[in-house]
Every structure is written in C-alpha cells, then in structure tokens.
Amino acid sequence: MNAPAHLVHLMPDVLQRPVPAELMSSLQSRFGAQCSTALAVREQHGRDESVYDVPPPAAVVFAQSTQDVADAVKLAALYKVPVIPFGVGSSLEGHLLAVQGGISIDVSRMNQVLSINAEDLTVTVQPGVTRMGVNNAVKSEGLFFPIDPGADASIGGMTATRASGTNAVRYGTMRENVLALEVVTAQGEVIRTGTRARKSSAGYDLTRLMVGSEGTLGVITEVTLKLYPLPEAISAATCSFPTIEAAVRTVIQVIQLGVPIARCELIDANTVRMVNAHSKLGLREEHMLLMEFHGSPASVQEQAETVQEIASEFGGNAFQWATTPEERTRLWTARHNAYFAAIQSKPGCRAISTDTCVPISRLADCLLDSVAEADASGIPYFLVGHVGDGNFHFGYLIDPAIPEQRRVAEELNHQLVSRALSLEGTCTGEHGVGLHKMDFLLTEAGSGAVNMMRTIKRALDPDNILNPGKIFAL
Numbered sequence: 001m002n003a004p005a006h007l008v009h010l011m012p013d014v015l016q017r018p019v020p021a022e023l024m025s026s027l028q029s030r031f032g033a034q035c036s037t038a039l040a041v042r043e044q045h046g047r048d049e050s051v052y053d054v055p056p057p058a059a060v061v062f063a064q065s066t067q068d069v070a071d072a073v074k075l076a077a078l079y080k081v082p083v084i085p086f087g088v089g090s091s092l093e094g095h096l097l098a099v100q101g102g103i104s105i106d107v108s109r110m111n112q113v114l115s116i117n118a119e120d121l122t123v124t125v126q127p128g129v130t131r132m133g134v135n136n137a138v139k140s141e142g143l144f145f146p147i148d149p150g151a152d153a154s155i156g157g158m159t160a161t162r163a164s165g166t167n168a169v170r171y172g173t174m175r176e177n178v179l180a181l182e183v184v185t186a187q188g189e190v191i192r193t194g195t196r197a198r199k200s201s202a203g204y205d206l207t208r209l210m211v212g213s214e215g216t217l218g219v220i221t222e223v224t225l226k227l228y229p230l231p232e233a234i235s236a237a238t239c240s241f242p243t244i245e246a247a248v249r250t251v252i253q254v255i256q257l258g259v260p261i262a263r264c265e266l267i268d269a270n271t272v273r274m275v276n277a278h279s280k281l282g283l284r285e286e287h288m289l290l291m292e293f294h295g296s297p298a299s300v301q302e303q304a305e306t307v308q309e310i311a312s313e314f315g316g317n318a319f320q321w322a323t324t325p326e327e328r329t330r331l332w333t334a335r336h337n338a339y340f341a342a343i344q345s346k347p348g349c350r351a352i353s354t355d356t357c358v359p360i361s362r363l364a365d366c367l368l369d370s371v372a373e374a375d376a377s378g379i380p381y382f383l384v385g386h387v388g389d390g391n392f393h394f395g396y397l398i399d400p401a402i403p404e405q406r407r408v409a410e411e412l413n414h415q416l417v418s419r420a421l422s423l424e425g426t427c428t429g430e431h432g433v434g435l436h437k438m439d440f441l442l443t444e445a446g447s448g449a450v451n452m453m454r455t456i457k458r459a460l461d462p463d464n465i466l467n468p469g470k471i472f473a474l
Contacts, residue, residue: 016101019058045104057098074188087154093434099469127156146171150336161432162212169388182222186461215467231294240286246314263292264388278341279334342382356420357391357429391429
C-alpha cells in the first residue's frame with residue numbers, strides 16, 4: 001500500500017548511483033590527503049540534524065579554494081556522480097544527505113574573510129566562514145552582520161537555505177542581505193552573480209536564484225554580504241504571560257503599530273522549563289516573550305516603554321531587563337540552545353521540527369490551533385518562534401525506535417503546514433525544503449511553479465549531479 005501523499009517524506013527515495021573506481025582514483029590523485037574515504041569521516045558528512053538515516057557519501061573532498069571545488073565538480077561531472085556541498089552540518093531538513101550517493105564537498109576549510117569594505121557596509125567571505133566569524137571580523141569597524149539562525153552556521157549554508165532567524169523582523173533574511181556570489185556550476189565553471197552595488201537592473205537576478213537553491217544549482221564559493229552599524233544602544237527584556245494567546249496578541253499589536261523591534265521571540269512555558277534546566281537560568285516558568293531593542297538610547301527607551309504598555313494590556317507582567325552585554329548574551333545563548341535543551345530533556349530522543357510562517361495577522365489562529373493539537377497528541381514538544389515575522393517552530397520529541405511516535409509527529413506537522421497554507425503562509429520560513437518539505441512545496445507552489453523550477457534545474461544541471469533528490473523530484 002502506498003503511503004498517504006503527505007507522509008511520503010517519511011521515506012526518502014534512496015537510489016545510490018555507482019561511483020566508478022576511476023573517479024575515486026582521480027580524486028585521490030588530485031586531492032591526496034584532502035580526499036577521505038574513511039567510514040567515520042563519511043558518516044560525519046552523511047548526517048545532519050534531521051531524522052533521516054541514509055547511507056553516507058562514497059568520499060569527502062575537503063576543498064581549500066574555489067579551484068578545488070571546480071576541479072572536484074568537473075571530475076564528478078565526467079562520471080555523472082552527485083556532489084553534495086557541506087558546511088558545518090547544522091541543517092534540519094536533510095539537505096546534505098547523499099540520497100543518491102556521490103561525494104561530499106566540505107567547504108569548512110574555505111574560511112577566510114576576503115575583504116571588509118567598511119565605507120560601503122559590505123564584507124566578502126568564503127563559504128566556510130560562520131556567522132560568528134563574520135561578526136568577530138567586522139566588530140572592530142563598528143559593524144555587524146545581523147542574520148542569526150541560532151546555530152553558528154556557515155555563510156555558504158545560510159545562503160543556500162535562505163536562512164534568517166531572530167533578527168529577521170528588523171533586518172530581513174539572507175535574501176535581502178546577500179549582494180553577490182561566486183558559484184561553481186554543474187560543469188565546473190566559475191561564475192559571478194551580482195556586485196557590491198546596492199541595486200542593479202542588469203539582466204536576470206542570478207544571485208536571488210542561487211540564494212535558497214540548497215546546493216541544487218551550484219556550489220557557492222564566495223559571498224558578499226551587507227553589514228550594518230552596531231547600534232548605539234541595545235536592550236533586551238523578558239516578559240511573562242498567562243497564556244500563549246496573550247503573548248501572541250501582544251506581538252501582533254507591536255508589529256502592526258510599527259514599533260521597530262529588533263528581535264521578538266516566543267518561548268512557551270514547557271520550553272522555558274527545559275531551557276532553565278539546560279542553561280542553569282532562573283526564568284519564570286510561564287509563556288514568555290524575549291525581546292531586543294536597537295537604536296539610540298532615547299529610541300530604545302521609547303520602543304521598550306511602548307512594548308511594555310502593550311504587553312500590560314494583555315496581562316504581560318514581570319518585565320525584566322538585560323542591558324549589559326553579558327546578560328544579553330546569556331539570555332540569547334539560552335534561547336539558541338532551546339533545541340539542545342529539549343533533546344537533553346528526553347535522552348535518546350530525536351526532534352521532528354516544523355517551520356511554518358504566516359502573515360502576522362493570522363499568527364494567533366495558526367499557532368493556537370497547533371498548540372491544541374500538540375497537547376492532545378501526547379507527544380512531548382517544545383515551542384519557540386521568531387513571532388515578530390510570523391515564523392514559529394514546534395519540535396516534536398520522539399523515540400526513533402517507535403515508528404508510531406514518528407507517524408503521529410509527522411501527522412501533526414502535516415496538520416500545522418496545511419493550516420499555515422490555508423492562511424496564505426508557507427511550509428518553511430527559514431529551514432528550507434530539503435527532503436522533509438518536498439510534498440509540501442508542491443501543495444504550496446502548485447505543479448506549474450514546481451515544473452518551472454524543474455525546467456531551471458534541468459537547464460543548469462542536465463545530469464542532475466548537484467545535490468540530487470532535494471526540493472523536488474525530477
């Protein structure tokens with residue numbers, strides 16, 4: 001019996017393509033110690049934070065330059081063998097899994113900041129540089145890069161998945177903050193897209209095409225990013241609420257009033273308990289908003305006072321401030337560790353994560369019904385959200401040895417995504433499609449749009465060697 005359409009992603013199509021001995025010999029000859037076939041190395045590059053168990057790649061090439069990437073892709077193309085880019089392995093939707101075999105190209109050693117143009121507020125980096133690496137490099141110039149997905153992800157991976165995170169409500173996503181790229185095509189050709197100019201009308205927007213393509217159209221080898229001046233003043237605050245609805249209604253009103261809040265995160269009471277235990281904090285174990293304000297001292301104070309007044313109208317209480325860098329860092333580190341806090345709360349579990357985003361006016365409808373379904377299921381979960389832009393995440397905690405738990409979790413995910421789509425939202429706000437959201441993409445975009453994507457993919461990668469089996473089936 002065939003699985004229901006919405007549960008097809010439970011079983012990724014694993015069809016390993018043969019890797020000829022001639023290719024392995026050529027890789028070893030070209031890359032020497034930079035090419036590994038050791039099982040432990042291959043297994044490391046055949047796992048991410050998703051729930052899928054897939055055979056590892058046949059080899060791992062540790063690229064140290066654009067030329068290394070181009071040569072590896074050319075060799076793979078000669079034998080029509082898949083290549084899968086690898087950054088730090090923090091993806092959640094199976095992006096880096098070798099579902100059709102092939103070789104992994106690890107770009108983590110391509111970790112140089114190539115140029116900082118402080119006057120133009122831009123920086124150019126190799127793809128293996130992490131977001132924290134960018135910020136460490138530019139802070140002496142009084143600048144920062146705001147995109148913060150939580151994990152210290154690589155810039156190449158963040159670009160490939162069109163990542164965003166906690167600052168997106170004010171600063172946007174990778175889509176708005178990538179100016180130019182260097183990319184290796186499926187034929188091993190090196191191309192450049194975009195410039196350091198803030199706008200252009202020259203031809204097709206190939207930069208936007210590559211941002212979010214998840215390694216299926218090219219391997220990113222260089223990224224030029226927008227930077228921003230460090231705010232003169234920063235203040236963070238927590239506020240507790242009697243219900244999730246009260247917290248969400250507060251957020252909706254804050255956004256609709258145009259308060260330029262920089263970060264606005266929802267953490268439900270259950271997750272606050274997990275975070276307290278993991279990070280040794282003493283947060284009130286109630287539904288909570290964690291917020292941050294950027295600007296001049298006067299504007300930060302005005303923003304905070306406005307938000308505090310709105311929150312009080314919805315029963316928000318216990319406003320607590322964190323104004324020192326150490327206090328703010330401790331709070332945000334705890335928020336970013338919520339995933340690991342949840343995993344550790346149930347030893348041996350795996351998390352099936354959701355990633356919907358809806359128009360801000362529909363956030364309460366989507367979130368509250370999804371909470372009710374999760375509570376009724378009996379599946380343990382955690383709930384966090386970048387709710388300032390309508391994006392939230394459930395993590396359903398399951399025992400991987402109990403198939404029924406996974407089935408229930410996937411059914412909850414399906415119901416949540418269906419609800420988000422009915423409210424004119426999306427199946428993935430920032431994690432990307434990968435393996436897990438392939439059938440949801442078809443529902444969201446429609447067959448005509450997905451067929452157009454297939455046409456682009458076939459034109460740029462006719463032998464389907466670039467991260468095959470992701471986003472959609474050819």
